[in-house]
Amino acid sequence: MEIVYSESRLEYYMQHAVNASPEHPILIDDFLQDAIEIDVDAISDGVDVVIGGVMEHIEEAGIHSGDSACSLPAFSLSQETVEEIKIQTRALARELNVIGLINIQFAIQNGDIYIIEVNPRASRTIPFVSKTIGVPLAKIAARVMAGKSLQEIGFTKEVEFPHIAVKESVFPFNKFTNVDVLLGPEMKSTGEVMGIDKTFGRAFAKSQLATGIKLPLSGTAFISVKDTDKSKTLKIAQGLQELGYRIIATNGTADYLNKNGVTAEAVNKVKEGSPHCVEVIESGEINLVINTVFGEQAIKDSFSLRRSSLNQNLPYCTTIPGASALVGALKALKEESLDITTIQEYHNF
Numbered sequence: 001m002e003i004v005y006s007e008s009r010l011e012y013y014m015q016h017a018v019n020a021s022p023e024h025p026i027l028i029d030d031f032l033q034d035a036i037e038i039d040v041d042a043i044s045d046g047v048d049v050v051i052g053g054v055m056e057h058i059e060e061a062g063i064h065s066g067d068s069a070c071s072l073p074a075f076s077l078s079q080e081t082v083e084e085i086k087i088q089t090r091a092l093a094r095e096l097n098v099i100g101l102i103n104i105q106f107a108i109q110n111g112d113i114y115i116i117e118v119n120p121r122a123s124r125t126i127p128f129v130s131k132t133i134g135v136p137l138a139k140i141a142a143r144v145m146a147g148k149s150l151q152e153i154g155f156t157k158e159v160e161f162p163h164i165a166v167k168e169s170v171f172p173f174n175k176f177t178n179v180d181v182l183l184g185p186e187m188k189s190t191g192e193v194m195g196i197d198k199t200f201g202r203a204f205a206k207s208q209l210a211t212g213i214k215l216p217l218s219g220t221a222f223i224s225v226k227d228t229d230k231s232k233t234l235k236i237a238q239g240l241q242e243l244g245y246r247i248i249a250t251n252g253t254a255d256y257l258n259k260n261g262v263t264a265e266a267v268n269k270v271k272e273g274s275p276h277c278v279e280v281i282e283s284g285e286i287n288l289v290i291n292t293v294f295g296e297q298a299i300k301d302s303f304s305l306r307r308s309s310l311n312q313n314l315p316y317c318t319t320i321p322g323a324s325a326l327v328g329a330l331k332a333l334k335e336e337s338l339d340i341t342t343i344q345e346y347h348n349f
Contacts, residue, residue, distance in 0.1 A: 001185040035061040036107065036109075037057040037068065037108075039065060040054050040105075041102075041126055042089050043100065043144060043150065045150045046097055047149065048149070051086050051089060052130075054072070054082055055128075056076065056077060062185060064183070064185055066189055068169070069169065070166070071200060075164070084113060088106075092115075100122075100145040103125070105117050122138060128167045132194075132196070134347035140153055161346075163198055165195070166194070166207040168193050171190065172188075174311075180299070181309075183318055193207055201328040213313070215315060219286075220245065220287050221240050221246070221286070222267075223247060223249040224277065230256045233290070233320065235324070238262055239327040239328075243330055243334055247262065248264065248265045249265070254267075269302070270301065278308045281305070281308045284312070286314060288314055289306075289309040291306060291309075
């Protein structure tokens with residue numbers, strides 16, 4: 001799978017896709033740029049449909065759902081949008097006569113709701129949702145498939161809960177020297193972790209710590225983003241500066257930030273010669289990295305930057321939504337230290 005932005009790249013992909021799988025057709029979808037992806041898990045007995053959870057992906061649509069972090073409940077959607085998604089979920093489950101679990105992936109762009117796919121089965125998010133709401137969804141679904149109704153089981157209403165849970169993916173990048181850490185439509189993760197707390201920032205922070213990443217409460221942030229992301233990066237850089245972080249950026253990004261009131265020191269890209277950003281990272285001067293790129297050549301040119309970040313075990317973000325969530329986590333950690341609560345205590349609400 002690949003997201004194609006140019007005719008030349010489409011021709012390249014078509015040639016290689018045919019060689020890789022000549023007996024299967026090539027499917028082409030219209031890509032929704034800058035869309036929010038939503039996962040919904042529900043149980044249907046053919047009459048009643050109960051929503052297990054509406055999850056909002058942190059990374060934008062286009063990142064494989066298995067690789068994207070997600071939040072339950074949704075953290076940025078309006079209540080009206082969430083209710084409309086629930087209405088559509090119930091309608092689809094009934095129309096398809098689903099008996100058991102159903103997973104639906106939606107995309108939201110400019111207020112419009114799109115259906116990406118509908119799967120009449122359990123999804124990888126079922127354990128995450130079940131732990132969040134304190135209900136064994138797979139067990140209930142098995143009983144429904146064996147002939148019990150949701151009324152007979154006693155599961156007829158969506159569970160309301162006061163906490164926030166964040167699912168984060170675990171990647172094996174450090175075991176493969178030539179693999180890029182950039183996320184895309186092909187799944188690369190090999191596991192998942194979960195963070196629960198009373199706010200999104202704290203829950204996201206816990207999920208990052210659970211993957212083995214150390215979140216620095218001070219130090220230097222390195223930023224290098226593609227042109228279309230520069231305006232979106234401004235708020236992130238401002239947040240880091242307010243938290244006391246020093247900012248180093250590649251020349252174009254640094255120039256944009258400085259012109260817009262954020263103090264940023266400039267450093268060369270690797271192709272621009274020494275001293276460059278990889279040397280600064282490998283010197284131990286950088287504590288977190290934000291890097292977005294566009295285009296085949298730019299991805300190749302910045303590969304060493306992302307690998308050096310990985311080798312230094314630095315928190316790194318390759319999407320703007322991921323970087324925004326990270327800043328929120330750092331702010332939450334600065335305001336109050338994390339505490340530990342058992343999963344059972346969360347369900348005694």
